[in-house]
Amino acid sequence: MPADATIARAALEALRQLLGERLSTAPAVRAHHAKDESYHPPAEPDAVVFPESTAEVAAVVEICAAHRVPMVPFGAGTSLEGHVAALYGGVSIDLGRMDRVLQINAEDLDCRVEAGVTRKQLGRRLADLGLFFPLDPGADATLGGMAATRASGTNAVRYGTMRENVLGLTVVLPDARVIKTGGRARKSSAGYDLTRLFVGSEGTLGVITEVQLRLFGLPEAIAAAVCPFDDLEGAVATAIETIQLAIPVARIELLDEVQIDAVNRYSGLDQPVAPTLFFEFHGSDAGVREAAAAVAEIAARNGGPELRWATDAAAREKLWRARHESYYACLALRPGARGWPTDVCVPISRLADCILETRRDVDDAGLLAPIVGHVGDGNFHLVLVVDPDDEEEMARARRVEERMVERALQMGGTCSGEHGIGFGKIDHLEAEHGDAVEVMRQLKAALDPHGLMNPGKLFRL
Amino acid sequence: MPADATIARAALEALRQLLGERLSTAPAVRAHHAKDESYHPPAEPDAVVFPESTAEVAAVVEICAAHRVPMVPFGAGTSLEGHVAALYGGVSIDLGRMDRVLQINAEDLDCRVEAGVTRKQLGRRLADLGLFFPLDPGADATLGGMAATRASGTNAVRYGTMRENVLGLTVVLPDARVIKTGGRARKSSAGYDLTRLFVGSEGTLGVITEVQLRLFGLPEAIAAAVCPFDDLEGAVATAIETIQLAIPVARIELLDEVQIDAVNRYSGLDQPVAPTLFFEFHGSDAGVREAAAAVAEIAARNGGPELRWATDAAAREKLWRARHESYYACLALRPGARGWPTDVCVPISRLADCILETRRDVDDAGLLAPIVGHVGDGNFHLVLVVDPDDEEEMARARRVEERMVERALQMGGTCSGEHGIGFGKIDHLEAEHGDAVEVMRQLKAALDPHGLMNPGKLFRL
Numbered sequence: 001m002p003a004d005a006t007i008a009r010a011a012l013e014a015l016r017q018l019l020g021e022r023l024s025t026a027p028a029v030r031a032h033h034a035k036d037e038s039y040h041p042p043a044e045p046d047a048v049v050f051p052e053s054t055a056e057v058a059a060v061v062e063i064c065a066a067h068r069v070p071m072v073p074f075g076a077g078t079s080l081e082g083h084v085a086a087l088y089g090g091v092s093i094d095l096g097r098m099d100r101v102l103q104i105n106a107e108d109l110d111c112r113v114e115a116g117v118t119r120k121q122l123g124r125r126l127a128d129l130g131l132f133f134p135l136d137p138g139a140d141a142t143l144g145g146m147a148a149t150r151a152s153g154t155n156a157v158r159y160g161t162m163r164e165n166v167l168g169l170t171v172v173l174p175d176a177r178v179i180k181t182g183g184r185a186r187k188s189s190a191g192y193d194l195t196r197l198f199v200g201s202e203g204t205l206g207v208i209t210e211v212q213l214r215l216f217g218l219p220e221a222i223a224a225a226v227c228p229f230d231d232l233e234g235a236v237a238t239a240i241e242t243i244q245l246a247i248p249v250a251r252i253e254l255l256d257e258v259q260i261d262a263v264n265r266y267s268g269l270d271q272p273v274a275p276t277l278f279f280e281f282h283g284s285d286a287g288v289r290e291a292a293a294a295v296a297e298i299a300a301r302n303g304g305p306e307l308r309w310a311t312d313a314a315a316r317e318k319l320w321r322a323r324h325e326s327y328y329a330c331l332a333l334r335p336g337a338r339g340w341p342t343d344v345c346v347p348i349s350r351l352a353d354c355i356l357e358t359r360r361d362v363d364d365a366g367l368l369a370p371i372v373g374h375v376g377d378g379n380f381h382l383v384l385v386v387d388p389d390d391e392e393e394m395a396r397a398r399r400v401e402e403r404m405v406e407r408a409l410q411m412g413g414t415c416s417g418e419h420g421i422g423f424g425k426i427d428h429l430e431a432e433h434g435d436a437v438e439v440m441r442q443l444k445a446a447l448d449p450h451g452l453m454n455p456g457k458l459f460r461l
Numbered sequence: 462m463p464a465d466a467t468i469a470r471a472a473l474e475a476l477r478q479l480l481g482e483r484l485s486t487a488p489a490v491r492a493h494h495a496k497d498e499s500y501h502p503p504a505e506p507d508a509v510v511f512p513e514s515t516a517e518v519a520a521v522v523e524i525c526a527a528h529r530v531p532m533v534p535f536g537a538g539t540s541l542e543g544h545v546a547a548l549y550g551g552v553s554i555d556l557g558r559m560d561r562v563l564q565i566n567a568e569d570l571d572c573r574v575e576a577g578v579t580r581k582q583l584g585r586r587l588a589d590l591g592l593f594f595p596l597d598p599g600a601d602a603t604l605g606g607m608a609a610t611r612a613s614g615t616n617a618v619r620y621g622t623m624r625e626n627v628l629g630l631t632v633v634l635p636d637a638r639v640i641k642t643g644g645r646a647r648k649s650s651a652g653y654d655l656t657r658l659f660v661g662s663e664g665t666l667g668v669i670t671e672v673q674l675r676l677f678g679l680p681e682a683i684a685a686a687v688c689p690f691d692d693l694e695g696a697v698a699t700a701i702e703t704i705q706l707a708i709p710v711a712r713i714e715l716l717d718e719v720q721i722d723a724v725n726r727y728s729g730l731d732q733p734v735a736p737t738l739f740f741e742f743h744g745s746d747a748g749v750r751e752a753a754a755a756v757a758e759i760a761a762r763n764g765g766p767e768l769r770w771a772t773d774a775a776a777r778e779k780l781w782r783a784r785h786e787s788y789y790a791c792l793a794l795r796p797g798a799r800g801w802p803t804d805v806c807v808p809i810s811r812l813a814d815c816i817l818e819t820r821r822d823v824d825d826a827g828l829l830a831p832i833v834g835h836v837g838d839g840n841f842h843l844v845l846v847v848d849p850d851d852e853e854e855m856a857r858a859r860r861v862e863e864r865m866v867e868r869a870l871q872m873g874g875t876c877s878g879e880h881g882i883g884f885g886k887i888d889h890l891e892a893e894h895g896d897a898v899e900v901m902r903q904l905k906a907a908l909d910p911h912g913l914m915n916p917g918k919l920f921r922l
Contacts, residue, residue, distance in 0.1 A: 446907035
């Protein structure tokens with residue numbers, strides 16, 4: 001653990017010398033860097049720095065390391081388990097000014113970006129080239145943050161997560177060394193997979209400053225469809241059969257009736273208030289038609305006879321924007337409340353049981369908590385819409401969340417499919433990985449012996 | 462470095478107590494465990510053990526650790542960079558008797574196997590269920606060995622490598638602790654990605670005893686085709702365009718004319734002696750037809766007007782068996798010689814230059830060295846067929862190999878796409894990853910402070 005919770009005056013002086021105006025101790029700036037988008041209590045850093053290059057990040061880290069000052073890498077602040085809270089004070093390293101797209105190699109379908117580039121910013125640059133980067137957590141997160149949290153999204157069932165789509169990284173280590181991991185080759189068996197050690201390490205092993213990404217060509221044909229079902233069972237069964245039959249879907253998203261009601265209101269959709277699947281198909285014209293027909297047949301058998309098509313870009317855009325805004329739609333259901341979004345991921349054969357039992361728990365507890373999920377991966381989210389000041393309500397919410405994670409682990413799943421651990425799921429990580437967490441601690445200690453990098457996250461030291 | 466190159470008498474006694482007849486010091490057994498399938502000089506272990514469970518492996522490791530005896534995990538011995546040579550003596554841990562398929566979850570498309578199960582053994586078990594595991598290094602390697610070396614093969618362009626297809630592991634650590642990594646969920650953001658740290662670690666961080674794998678349903682339609690080209694340029698250009706246009710191929714393999722001549726002789730094919738692509742397409746009937754037509758058009762434009770189809774299973778099997786036997790076919794070109802197979806992987810836009818310059822180097826050096834490759838990934842192999850006792854010839858071969866790696870690195874590629882580092886490519890790993898190798902050393906030291914696990918591989922300590 002960091003020895004001291006407040007930043008040393010000498011460190012502050014050195015940082016100011018280095019960065020001038022790009023160091024801030026203003027209350028509003030510190031408050032902005034104290035929390036992410038979840039209900040977790042904020043924890044302010046003592047100072048926030050805004051470096052503009054890897055060399056500057058290394059210089060910041062060198063100063064902080066010398067003075068034993070905790071460091072918290074900060075992207076867009078859109079994580080959901082308290083990842084960016086400065087639990088031990090120190091310096092928040094905001095990568096937002098490192099927002100250059102360094103290289104786009106259209107022929108090789110890869111690119112290199114600075115960590116502060118956001119997914120939408122990259123998307124705009126790629127669209128002109130007929131390319132796209134498919135990963136889309138709801139928020140407009142930075143690609144550095146997405147790498148650090150092993151982010152995912154609606155396209156993961158077809159394109160994988162950040163685990164599969166990061167080819168390499170530039171990382172500033174806790175002792176200020178700068179390394180490059182991975183490369184541009186599609187595959188490599190040259191040494192330990194450092195890239196994937198840092199992907200998902202949540203800022204606890206170093207600061208990611210550049211990311212090399214896989215890209216994809218825009219498909220020849222794209223079609224989206226919406227299908228309401230008689231009940232949740234039918235919707236989930238349709239998702240499961242689609243995956244088990246290996247029908248090529250690019251997206252397959254579940255929204256339960258509570259969530260559909262929320263997005264209708266918030267994003268101006270007019271879907272029937274029923275458990276609903278959103279689909280998207282990518283491929284050739286013929287391939288898309290074939291896959292869509294196969295899915296329509298499965299849905300009809302499961303109480304979802306009517307697939308509504310959205311083939312033009314505007315209609316699709318409206319649909320997926322509504323899906324991406326679903327978290328904010330949940331919050332809007334209860335003004336003044338906070339969101340406690342949680343997610344688990346299970347083997348697909350257990351998905352129906354996991355969702356239905358969770359739905360029952362929510363109803364029994366009398367909570368407002370829409371379910372929405374990337375069901376093609378076996379991954380779903382529960383958004384507990386709560387009043388953090390109501391202790392009794394929070395206790396009910398906590399119990400539902402704990403039971404959801406216990407259930408997922410018993411089914412061979414994971415306590416988080418894509419939100420990560422932060423400090424919100426530390427006990428769940430321990431429950432899931434047991435003795436392996438001690439190995440994670442050993443790796444952390446090897447690279448960060450003073451525990452200065454994002455302390456208090458992932459596990460207790 | 463291990464303090465002592467020979468096994469302590471006390472350790473040997475304790476191992477014999479534990480395993481009885483399943484410990485061997487017989488010269489033939491030690492010699493069999495001294496080397497893999499490459500030209501690298503053998504190095505015999507002092508003893509070989511044949512554990513039958515994870516608990517027995519842990520007991521073996523505990524004894525070896527207590528007596529500071531080096532340990533070398535051994536699968537099928539089919540690696541290519543000296544991975545299994547016992548450079549510092551000690552104990553070879555042969556996992557071959559851990560050959561149980563523990564679990565097949567057809568609905569979830571995953572399975573769990575002991576480390577000694579071979580890929581062909583698993584394939585036979587899966588075929589009855591309409592499933593398959595796509596990774597296929599030429600040899601009938603064990604799945605534990607394939608995980609340890611991050612293996613790959615002809616299907617990687619469509620299905621990924623062991624990096625993407627291992628869901629979790631059981632590992633005996635250098636201090637005899639047993640951990641489970643990963644799980645059965647398709648994705649997870651719960652903690653450091655220990656699974657991928659061990660995948661590709663070449664036995665230097667612990668002994669893999671169980672592997673959880675992704676599986677795939679057998680495609681509805683499969684079609685293979687062979688296409689000879691006027692020249693190497695045309696063949697490579699066809700592969701590159703196919704990938705850049707994202708035409709869904711399951712396999713796309715290049716064999717140059719030297720390699721085609723070799724497989725014609727060795728495996729009884731009757732292909733024209735010309736640079737040739739082998740294709741395979743997986744999908745629906747319509748999808749396969751569509752992809753095949755698109756590829757045929759590209760090939761025709763590049764001097765490959767005649768695609769020969771192999772749609773029935775027997776013809777396909779003959780084709781791919783020939784491809785898998787290509788290494789042995791190379792060796793048969795020059796009886797008594799040894800194979801020095803090496804591989805690199807580059808961004809696909811550089812593949813043509815990399816292959817053509819390498820071909821020129823080989824010809825200039827007057828060496829026998831067929832080229833064969835998984836060109837859809839930008840990955841290709843050079844099999845230098847050499848006489849290891851001819852120092853002058855070996856010097857020429859070494860120069861060609863070094864230039865091939867330098868070229869790949871300059872192009873943004875990797876020194877090994879799938880064969881790994883072992884002790885054959887230690888200097889190349891250093892050239893590729895520079896300061897990052899020091900981080901690999903730190904991770905190694907954290908988990909194996911006495912350097913007992915497969916010492917002398919990946920990097921010098």
